[in-house]
Amino acid sequence: MKYIFLVLFLALELIAGIVKSPLISVDEQNSIATIEIDKIDVGMSGFISHKIAQDHTVILKNIVVTNYDEQSKVATLKMSPYDALKNNALPSGKWSVKVGDEAILAFGYTRGILISPNEEIYHRITRSVKDLQWVHPDIFATILSFNGHPTPLREDFTKLSIAASVGLVFIYLEKKLFTIDAKSFKILTITEAQLNQDSTKLPFYTRIEEIEAAWWGEGSDELESYEPYYYELLTEANPNNKELQNIVKNFKPKVSE
Numbered sequence: 001m002k003y004i005f006l007v008l009f010l011a012l013e014l015i016a017g018i019v020k021s022p023l024i025s026v027d028e029q030n031s032i033a034t035i036e037i038d039k040i041d042v043g044m045s046g047f048i049s050h051k052i053a054q055d056h057t058v059i060l061k062n063i064v065v066t067n068y069d070e071q072s073k074v075a076t077l078k079m080s081p082y083d084a085l086k087n088n089a090l091p092s093g094k095w096s097v098k099v100g101d102e103a104i105l106a107f108g109y110t111r112g113i114l115i116s117p118n119e120e121i122y123h124r125i126t127r128s129v130k131d132l133q134w135v136h137p138d139i140f141a142t143i144l145s146f147n148g149h150p151t152p153l154r155e156d157f158t159k160l161s162i163a164a165s166v167g168l169v170f171i172y173l174e175k176k177l178f179t180i181d182a183k184s185f186k187i188l189t190i191t192e193a194q195l196n197q198d199s200t201k202l203p204f205y206t207r208i209e210e211i212e213a214a215w216w217g218e219g220s221d222e223l224e225s226y227e228p229y230y231y232e233l234l235t236e237a238n239p240n241n242k243e244l245q246n247i248v249k250n251f252k253p254k255v256s257e
Contacts, residue, residue, distance in 0.1 A: 019105040023048070024074070026097050031079040033063070035103050040068050040075045043186025043238075046105035047082055050095050059084075060097050064184045065105065077103060084162050108167025108182070111135055113160065115171045117200040117226050124195060125172065135164050141208035148214025151223040152203055154185055154233060171234070173227050176247065178234065185237035187244060200226045228253060 021035040067076040116122040161182035169180040177193040203223040214220040
């Protein structure tokens, strides 16, 4: 138990705290902005805040860190439409992103969800960390059932992030814990977590007995294997992650899979 606590403490320490920094350049045509910052992880997501009046701000764009130059201390941000709050009854402004607007990253990193193969692993990990507010996987299972996806898709994690204000996704795979930004699905850390896995519940541990399935379409089939599928999701979102590539290369599927 102490080992797991240490593992998660170190993982969370690397990504703890909201990061705020003013934009130093903006290229709206290519949807790119930059900030100057001492340290940041590629894959962190957030948004751009624009001041419209004294004590009044508006969120203009989603952002994801796509590159960080350690020598110049400059991080490149990819901008996209902000979709976390939608209300057709509210008026929309014509503000544009400007130099000096504030980039806010790692927002929501105090709330996370754990995708685990069974109940024992779920409880051992979540009970070892008190500083993180855990969102129960039953909520995710309910979202999947509403979407008709017994097999969770990348878009389902995005919807979970918006609906439950989840900033981090943790996935337990083969005695390793992957810490992932919920919106970008980029891997932030990979840490060892030596726990015995004597059973596997598909698509992950949840108290929901059955996830409703759509008649057709991606995600409508029952998930048949745990590790291979989540490795596939991670690989699609992190094609250049060398550590992940080595892990997948050495992965040996169980006979049942």
